Every structure is written in C-alpha cells, then in structure tokens.
Amino acid sequence: MLKVTYRTSKKLTLDQEDGAWLYGKGRRVLMRLAPGAKAEARLLEVLSTAWQSPEEALEKAGLDDFNLQARGHFLIHQALGAGLLDACYAWGERPLLYVFPAIKTPLPAWNGKGLSRFAWARPEKTGLRLASPLSSFVVSTAEPGLTGLVSALAGKNPAEPPKVQGFSEEEIDLVLKVLTGAGLLALLDDAEDKPPLAWWQWHDLMFHSRSLWRLSDYDPPDTLRFKDVFPCPRVVKTKSGRPCLELPPVDENCLALLDRPFGKVLSDRRTRRRPAKEPVGLGCLSALLHSAARLKSSKELEQEGVVSFRPYPSAGARHPLELYLAANKVNGLEPGLYHYQPQKHSLSPLAGNHQGMEDLLAFNPLAPWDYDPPQAQIWISARFGRTAWKYESVAYRLVQMDLGCLYQTLYLVATALELKPCCLGAAEVDLFARATGLDALEEPAVGLFVVSK
Known part of the structure; x- marks a missing residue:
C-alpha cells in the first residue's frame, strides 16, 4: 500500500x-x-x-x-x-521516488502521458534525478530499475502503463502518478509543439529557468560559494611574459570624434561588415580599446576580493572578460595575436600555437557575406571563475550579460570613431582555443567582434 x-x-x-x-x-x-x-x-x-x-x-x-x-x-x-x-513515496516498505519539495496536492491519475521533451535526467547513485524547466519539482528514483520505466516513457504516449521487471502494477501506477503530479509528463504532439513552447529548445528553456534568479527565490545568487575553498581569480590576468607593446594615447582627431553628441552616435550605430581597402590605423584601435575596455580603477573589498571599474558594466564588478586582438591589416601593428592589458592599455603578444595562429588570422568570419576578411578581430573570452567565485546558479547568465554590455560599448565607440563594427553570433571557438592554447573550461571564447576602416 x-x-x-x-x-x-x-x-x-x-x-x-x-x-x-x-x-x-x-x-x-x-x-x-x-x-x-x-x-x-x-x-x-x-x-x-x-x-x-x-x-x-x-x-x-x-x-x-x-x-x-x-x-x-x-x-x-x-x-x-x-x-x-x-x-518519499513508497509502496509498503519499498521506497520508489523522492520528490523535492513534496507535492502538496493529491496525486492525479496517469492519463497516458509520456515524458515531456523538456524533461532531463542525470545519473545518481540510486538511479536518476529528473527535472524540467516547466516544473518546480525534482524527482529522484530510489530504485535503479526505474530507469527502464523512464526510458519507456520517452518519445511517446504509451497506450498502457509500461511493464518493468521487478515492479508490480501498483508500484508502476504510483510512480506514474508521482511523475504526473510533478509535471514531468506531457501529451506529446500537443501543447509542447505549438507556440509559445514550440519556440523553445529544451536546453534554451532549461538555461532560462535555471539561471534566472527571482526575488521570491530563497537563496540569493551572490553566495561567495568558493570563498573558503579556492583563491579568488586575479582581477587582471597575468601577462604572457613577453614584452608588451604600449598603445599610443588617444590623439586629438579621435578625441574630437569621441566628443560627438551621444544622440547622434546612438542614432548612427549599425552593423557594418564590408572592409575598406586601406587598413585601419593602430591609433583608432587604441582609442577603441581605451574608450571601451580599459581598467579605470580597482578596489579591494573585505569579502569579495579585488573588483574593478571599466567603461562597460559587469555583474558585481567582477569583469571576467578578456580581449584578444587578432591583427590582420592594421597600420602600425605586425599581423599577429595579442592580449589586451586593460590596466596598462597595452598589447601582449601571444606565443601560442604557431599553426593555430596562422589559421586564426586566415579565418574570415565575413565569408558568408562574400566580404574580405576584417582588418581586426577582437576575440572575447571569459575567465568564468571570476564570476562563479561569487555567484551561484546565475554565473553563466551574468557572463552573457557582461558580454552584451561590452558589445554595445564597442559598437558605440566604433561608431563614434567612424569605424565599421560587427559582432558575430557564431565563431570558431575551437580555432581560438588552438591558437591561444587556453583551457576551454577555464577561459572559453564567448564572443567575437570585428572592426575595419
């Protein structure tokens, strides 16, 4: 019973x-x-x-x-x-499912529903942990054999309750009722395949639901979960060890362009992909990086370590983003791959994989539009630990928000400088990892912004 x-x-x-x-x-x-x-x-x-x-x-x-x-x-x-x-739902003395939190309403009858296409499972010692972005419940199986039942519900609406060896009809019926009450089942080819759910892929909706902190949530996201576990990643990344190239100060011509009315710059902002024949100047790129991404100041906080302040905002002033300049056709700068040092406003040449660097410089993200390669590519990576050290559950979402802020800042500054800016929605991130030798888990590429004259 x-x-x-x-x-x-x-x-x-x-x-x-x-x-x-x-x-x-x-x-x-x-x-x-x-x-x-x-x-x-x-x-x-x-x-x-x-x-x-x-x-x-x-x-x-x-x-x-x-x-x-x-x-x-x-x-x-x-x-x-x-x-x-x-x-814990059991039949007699045999535990079958654990539900977090408990379902507070009477369990509904199973009506032939299969596993929702938004449901996901991950292994645990006893079996599976099931959840869905459409449900506020998490269900864990107490018996490994119930994995077979979950598989039988995937991709179809069973006409009859599935039979699983080692489980009675009453036990199967109880499991189906709990999964129904937890909102993990759905009638396939029904609401999930019609708008608005049809617009969502399962991973998009899962990311949205799991990384969006609500004021009603019990846990705040800024838990400092690694404060007493790992040292906080440095506010500024360590230099490569090679001599840095100091960027020229912003000249009078660039200062005059940057002094244009903000409303005019905002109105003129748009994506421009076609490069000019003459190369972009190093002075313009220096003005772009200085105005959009330099480190203005830093401050050490008692609990959170050192934070920094830059022209674009960042969650908790963590600033995890790093900028790498792939110079293709820049007047005054040798072709190559450079790391931007925001505190010194300088470029540090990278000594990464030589063939990887050549492949990266030969990569043309504008090829789908039949344009020549951009004169300069600004690859943007994220030292994920800078944000994850402080924030729980929402760290990746915050990194993406930081990236959007940096994109818009680069767009507006490039527009003011009369450059041709374009951010890319897709990039060859594996190519970037090979060229730089960076660990794709420690510092993955998250964005690409190209600019030409």
Missing part, C-alpha cells in the same frame, strides 16, 4: 536563539516560532532527522494529547504548503 513520509529540506536550519527557521545559504527567515512553541520546535527537529510519516513524527516529538497533535498537524500543513518538506 501507499506510504508517504516527509523530511524537512536539508537547506532548512534552526536558529536556536530566536526560534527562526532559516532557508539556504542566504539564511532567509521563512518561519519564526513563538517563544512558547516548544512542541512545534521539537516536531520540526524530529522531521529533520529521517523520513517519517506525520503520525510517526508526532509520536517521536512527544505530541500525545489532542491539542498538541492538532497544532502539529497544522504546522506540517503549513510547512508542506511553503515547500519546506521533501517527500
């Missing part, structure tokens, strides 16, 4: 001093018990120790008279409604 047991979320902790139940690393107060509510405090402590039914928890907490039991049942009802309890 069906048996449902509960346990308080592992993220829930009790502040012994004021009776507040705190959730997550942000220690947000979700519930504060009255000073005399010792029975309720004992009940929540009991529920934090193991999976147990409400009746078992009430007995262990010593709530044995009618009034105390009524208060205990009311507290469990409140905790369940607030999503503070997880649930």
Whole structure:
C-alpha cells in the first residue's frame, strides 16, 4: 500500500536563539516560532532527522494529547504548503521516488502521458534525478530499475502503463502518478509543439529557468560559494611574459570624434561588415580599446576580493572578460595575436600555437557575406571563475550579460570613431582555443567582434 513520509529540506536550519527557521545559504527567515512553541520546535527537529510519516513524527516529538497533535498537524500543513518538506513515496516498505519539495496536492491519475521533451535526467547513485524547466519539482528514483520505466516513457504516449521487471502494477501506477503530479509528463504532439513552447529548445528553456534568479527565490545568487575553498581569480590576468607593446594615447582627431553628441552616435550605430581597402590605423584601435575596455580603477573589498571599474558594466564588478586582438591589416601593428592589458592599455603578444595562429588570422568570419576578411578581430573570452567565485546558479547568465554590455560599448565607440563594427553570433571557438592554447573550461571564447576602416 501507499506510504508517504516527509523530511524537512536539508537547506532548512534552526536558529536556536530566536526560534527562526532559516532557508539556504542566504539564511532567509521563512518561519519564526513563538517563544512558547516548544512542541512545534521539537516536531520540526524530529522531521529533520529521517523520513517519517506525520503520525510517526508526532509520536517521536512527544505530541500525545489532542491539542498538541492538532497544532502539529497544522504546522506540517503549513510547512508542506511553503515547500519546506521533501517527500518519499513508497509502496509498503519499498521506497520508489523522492520528490523535492513534496507535492502538496493529491496525486492525479496517469492519463497516458509520456515524458515531456523538456524533461532531463542525470545519473545518481540510486538511479536518476529528473527535472524540467516547466516544473518546480525534482524527482529522484530510489530504485535503479526505474530507469527502464523512464526510458519507456520517452518519445511517446504509451497506450498502457509500461511493464518493468521487478515492479508490480501498483508500484508502476504510483510512480506514474508521482511523475504526473510533478509535471514531468506531457501529451506529446500537443501543447509542447505549438507556440509559445514550440519556440523553445529544451536546453534554451532549461538555461532560462535555471539561471534566472527571482526575488521570491530563497537563496540569493551572490553566495561567495568558493570563498573558503579556492583563491579568488586575479582581477587582471597575468601577462604572457613577453614584452608588451604600449598603445599610443588617444590623439586629438579621435578625441574630437569621441566628443560627438551621444544622440547622434546612438542614432548612427549599425552593423557594418564590408572592409575598406586601406587598413585601419593602430591609433583608432587604441582609442577603441581605451574608450571601451580599459581598467579605470580597482578596489579591494573585505569579502569579495579585488573588483574593478571599466567603461562597460559587469555583474558585481567582477569583469571576467578578456580581449584578444587578432591583427590582420592594421597600420602600425605586425599581423599577429595579442592580449589586451586593460590596466596598462597595452598589447601582449601571444606565443601560442604557431599553426593555430596562422589559421586564426586566415579565418574570415565575413565569408558568408562574400566580404574580405576584417582588418581586426577582437576575440572575447571569459575567465568564468571570476564570476562563479561569487555567484551561484546565475554565473553563466551574468557572463552573457557582461558580454552584451561590452558589445554595445564597442559598437558605440566604433561608431563614434567612424569605424565599421560587427559582432558575430557564431565563431570558431575551437580555432581560438588552438591558437591561444587556453583551457576551454577555464577561459572559453564567448564572443567575437570585428572592426575595419
């Protein structure tokens, strides 16, 4: 027979001093018990120790008279409604599924639905962990054999409940009800293949839902999760060791162009791909990098380490983006690959893979439009650890937002300087990794911005 047991979320902790139940690393107060509510405090402590039914928890907490039991049942009802309890669904004494948080409504009947195309699974010791961006629940299988049931639900609407060796019809029915109640199943060829869901691929929607922090979330994203685990990555990347090339100061002609009315620059901004025959000058590129990406100042914070301030904004002033200039046809600069040093406003020549550099310089991102190669390519990478050291769950999203801010800043400055700017939605990131020798997990390429005269 069906048996449902509960346990308080592992993220829930009790502040012994004021009776507040705190959730997550942000220690947000979700519930504060009255000073005399010792029975309720004992009940929540009991529920934090193991999976147990409400009746078992009430007995262990010593709530044995009618009034105390009524208060205990009311507290469990409140905790369940607030999503503070997880649930274990078992048939008899055999656990089948764990659900985080517990489903607070009665389990619906299974109606022939298959696994939603937005559902995803990852392996755990006992089996699979299932979730979906369309659901607020996470389900873990307690039996490895249930992997076969999940496979049987993939890509189709079964006419009958699947049969899985080692599981009774009643156990299969319970699992299907839980998966239905958790919102992991859907009628295929129905709503998921029509707008608005039709616009979304599963990974796009998963990324959107998992990396968008809401004010109603219990955990703030700036958890400093690696503060006492790893050293914070440096605010400025270490130089390559080769002599740096100091960029010329912004000349009077560029200063005059940059002094144009902002409204005019904003109105004139557009993507321009066709390079001119004459090369772009190093002075123009110097003005572009200085005005858009230089390090203006830095500051050391007590908890977050050193942060920096630059012309474009960055989440938490982390500034994880690095700029690499691939010079093809630049007047005053030898063709090659250079790393921009924002604190000194200089270029550091890279001694990477020679053949990789030649391939990168020969790469023409404008070939789809039948244009000549751009005169200069600005490859943008991200030292992901700079942002992930502070932010949890939203780190990659914040890096993408930083990139958008840098793109627009480069666009506006290039427009003011009467250059031809273009950001690329796709780039040969493997080519960049080979040329630079950078670890694609430590510092992956995230963007490409090309500029010509």
